[in-house]
Amino acid sequence: MLSTRKKIVVIADQLIRMKGYNAFSYADIASTLNIKNAAIHYHFQSKAVLGKAVITASREKFKENTTLWSNKSSFEQVAAFIEMYSNNRKNNCICFMGALGSSFNTLPDAMKQELTDAHDEITVWLIAILKQGKEKQEIDYDMTAEEMSDLITSGMLASLILDRVTKNTVLDNVKRTLLTRIEKKK
């Protein structure tokens, strides 16, 4: 059983990734959890503070995941990273980077900074894995690790969005293409 505080973050996270930061309200959370508007303000002084907490929670989840994956091969780690995005589709959600990045100009400063830090964290990890993988000859790619990293994060972010617009197979196409691109040729 989660604390009310943690439940608020979970619901806010879902609402942000389903509807976007500017389309969800305290009333949405309150009605879902059967509490009052003011109870959310008791735990989070403002929407900006709650929004930042949602990003922080995602960063922590990401760090947990990478630790869990750390004994896998480089290819398997990238595949697990890609699969993490795919899981969002099941809940009719996009990733937090796509949901918040598309509204970046409207976000409070504290959220902007936290989101930028989150992106740096993800990028640093992915580039390191890609470089290690190439050294260990577990994966291969015909571009720089930075370029491959940007191609992967961009591809996954956007294909979740586009799969809502078309009832189609953008995610599957992009996923397959990216994994084929890093697969070691024999």
Added chain:
Amino acid sequence: MLSTRKKIVVIADQLIRMKGYNAFSYADIASTLNIKNAAIHYHFQSKAVLGKAVITASREKFKENTTLWSNKSSFEQVAAFIEMYSNNRKNNCICFMGALGSSFNTLPDAMKQELTDAHDEITVWLIAILKQGKEKQEIDYDMTAEEMSDLITSGMLASLILDRVTKNTVLDNVKRTLLTRIEKKK
């Protein structure tokens, strides 16, 4: 000199791509154009109707562009398509597909349909160019045309978003990578 009606669409389009559909208001448009709130309602009965008009205008602009490009080589046409996305960054805007797709669940039905139609239109055009280009041996790629199309549209949509989050080079990296991928190997 544009008509007020057309000016409203231009401003709404900019606001959507700068702030998102749920973060702009009639007041934003009214103050920019020095008209009253109600004047916008005179031209567009509801925000949904205005939103749909914005997408329709983007579709028309896209069709104009593809006509202008039609005598170029396949490679040049894809390059022009990619450059069309890049132009958005100068105005601190993302593409309309990213701006509206990320809020898809919150859009009125008429806008959802128009956005889906716009995506189909773009995809049909791009796949055709990619297939033609391969036949004419002007371009090459080691995946299906559908996969390459999804990789291009995803990459461009997301890199505009991510370049706001990082003050970095996602767009340039993705652009270079994608063009290299379709370049004919000699």
Added chain:
DNA sequence: AAATATACTTACTTATTAGTAAGTAAGTGC
């Protein structure tokens, strides 16, 4: 048992939202 902290609710405020009803001034058609 008294004091204090925790986790809320009740009741409210102020600002902003899309949207509307009624009026007006400047043309256009006949």
Added chain:
DNA sequence: GCACTTACTTACTAATAAGTAAGTATATTT
């Protein structure tokens, strides 16, 4: 010169937004 349309403004409404001040019930500490 009268009817009608176009392109608005004025003045408003109802709903919803985030946020707050004050009160309350329950548990914990001293």
